[in-house]
Amino acid sequence: MILVTSVQDLKDITLSSVANEVHELFKNASTKEHFKELIDWVEDQRPNVLISRPFAQNEKALSIMVSSALKFSLTDNMDFGWGKPVLISSHVPTMRTDCHVMPMTSPINPEDWVVYMHLPTKHLDYLEAHASHVFKPLTPHYLELVLNSRI
Structure with missing residues (x-):
């Protein structure tokens, strides 16, 4: 379904x-059956690059893919030998x-929530100006990272 x-x-x-609509x-x-079908679809599409694209005819249309990883926690069981990761992020190639x-x-x-956004600068500036009470910068202080002063 597309909104x-x-x-x-x-x-x-x-x-x-808006939140209720979403x-x-x-x-x-968010059903088990949906995710099983999605896994099957991804397996079928594996040779193809999965990139969202606008569903509008206008090339200047902006499409935003919203993908939730709220219940996808890797940090609980992951350890590279120096402890659990502090943060796992998504990666978007610059191109x-x-x-x-x-x-x-x-x-x-x-x-x-940690919310990763890959949006045009003007949209990020708007969020920063009008939604700073909702979105806060992710800082080492929030992540409780202690910097070693000897480094």
Whole structure:
């Protein structure tokens, strides 16, 4: 299912209404059967590069893929010999022009999310200017990293 909503419609409704709409969209995609089908599809597509692309005819249209990794925690069982990783991130090659947003559970506080965003600068600037009460920069202090002053 694809949700198509105009910018004006999004401006006219509350953030909780948008969240409810997104929740409804993902309700069908969060079943065990859906993920089994998705695994089968990925296996069939393996030779092809999986890159999202706009579903609009206009080449200037912006598509944003939202992918959740909230229940995908590798940090619990992973150890490279020097302890568990502090953070696992997503990687987007610089040549990619598609956009994505991926929330992951914070390694520090399970109530927090670390949200990776690969978006145009103007959209990131907008989020920084208008949603700084929601999105905070990810810092070494938040991750409880102690820097060795002798290095």
